[in-house]
Amino acid sequence: MIEAFAAVSPAGDRVGIAAKLNPDARGILRTFAYSMAVLAVRRKSPALIAQGLTAVAILGEVDGYRDLTYDLAMLHHSARKLGIDTRKLFGDVASLAPSIKLQTEMREFPLRRPGGLDVVGLRETITDEGFDFVQDS
Numbered sequence: 001m002i003e004a005f006a007a008v009s010p011a012g013d014r015v016g017i018a019a020k021l022n023p024d025a026r027g028i029l030r031t032f033a034y035s036m037a038v039l040a041v042r043r044k045s046p047a048l049i050a051q052g053l054t055a056v057a058i059l060g061e062v063d064g065y066r067d068l069t070y071d072l073a074m075l076h077h078s079a080r081k082l083g084i085d086t087r088k089l090f091g092d093v094a095s096l097a098p099s100i101k102l103q104t105e106m107r108e109f110p111l112r113r114p115g116g117l118d119v120v121g122l123r124e125t126i127t128d129e130g131f132d133f134v135q136d137s
Helices: 002-007 023-043 046-059 065-081 086-094 100-111
Strands: 122-127 130-135
Touching: 002 046, 023 046, 023 065, 023 130, 046 065, 046 086, 046 100, 065 086, 065 100, 065 122, 086 100
Parallel strands: none
Antiparallel strands: 122 130
């Protein structure tokens, strides 16, 4: 689904896709974005960051930007850990978002003053499985 969404042309044809998803499917996309932030670091795979960001772009049609900040922060943190040019990656994926507001927010996210994970109440940790995020108490 992620790859199909990114391949749709023209971009206007992406509008309405998220609205057609039921709440369970949207929940799976939210979990997918989180999982990609974790797995990208564990597998040292920049492609997984891009897939997670694409999930966020899809959700941007139905979720408010504030709800997506959590996912953007994790994906940004993981991308920086991997040495990825976050301005370029976030900018490239932003063009997939049907919402102009989300496109702007995604492009500007890497330009914000560093706030890190603490801004969204997270921190990174190492578990038995490897790299992960946990909610600060």
